[in-house]
Amino acid sequence: MARIAMVVTNACAPDPRVERHARWLVEEGHSVEIHAWDRSHTNPESTTLNGYKIIRTRIGKRPTVGSFRSWQDKNSFISKLNITADLLILNDTDTANVNYNGKILLDIHDMAHTWPLMRGNSILHKYASRKMLKDAKKIMNKSNMIITSASGFQDWIRTEGHNSEVIMNRRIPLRLEQVDEKVIGYFGRIRDFESMKIMIEASKIAGFRIITAGDGLAVERMIDEYPEIDHRGPFTEEQLPDLIGEISVMFAMYSIERGNIMEGAIPTKMLDAAAFGRPSIVNSDTPMGILCSDENLGVTASFNNLEEIAKAMDKAHGMKINNVKGDDRELFVQVIDNLLD
DSSP: OOEEEEEESSOOSSOHHHHHHHHHHHHTTOEEEEEEEOTTSOSOSEEEETTEEEEEEOOSSSOOOSHHHHHHHHHHHHHHOBOOOSEEEEESGGGTTOBOOSEEEEEEOSOGGGHHHHHOOSHHHHHHHHHHHHHHHHHHHHOSEEEESOHHHHHHHHHTTOOOEEOOOOOOOOOOOOOOSOEEEEESOOOOHHHHHHHHHHHHHHTOEEEEEOOOTTHHHHHHHOTTSEEOOOOOGGGHHHHHHTOSEEEEOOOTTSHHHHHTOOOHHHHHHHHTTOOEEEESSSHHHHHHHHTTOEEEEOTTOHHHHHHHHHHHTTOOOOSOOOOOHHHHHHHHHHHHO
């Protein structure tokens, strides 16, 4: 049995990919701790789920608000970690600079250095992006192994001179009963208000009821501007099947201004929805759109085109999702075994 530590710069409340991997590791007989940053100061400081432990750190006496303070507090969270383990799994490149000298597995879910540019194009945002890219290159050089959630990200990693394994966010299929009512859902981190606005306005055209769940920087604005929305707040991995069971379509569209969208990001919520027999709406003319069409996981539409999105919602409603692929557990466990040998 090995002691394995994982680090993620969110509250892990939930983080489906991180927790799925943690559960697999526990089932293989390992001891697992997830170190998470609770910027909202709303989550338990310690939680045990499915045999793994989540340890959450709060920075300061108040919740973290604003881009600059987020930058400061995230760096403070990382610098305060002093981990002793047989293996450290860093989730995304913004977890670089953890004080640790052992074997490292770097799991790249996203192109973290593009995040600051989603919030603005100022000198400060550009500096933050360059600094995060520099840290990404540094931690890739230091890591013993890199895995990633999308083949597009694998291409980017290769241009930086590194090999990686693609381990996608697929789960074992578990079909749920179909929902006759037109209900669209968005379950996950809510970072981009414009995406939420597009979903809400297109839903009005198509006559869909909306359910959202999750935390994130854009939640408060979404509720302020659309107080009628059915928002369930944060949810656990165990609650996800019940949430998806209430909807007929999943919304998984993102602004194409996010650098990772055109580079190959594959939304976890699309794969989760498909595993439970629900179609998704995703961006057309993107890697996620190509995968959606190739595997018949839903319908694509142009971001910002409300009429086209509304038509896609209607087309997706009642769509049968068949032949969904299973998870990559075997490959993930093999990567871990190779590192621990």
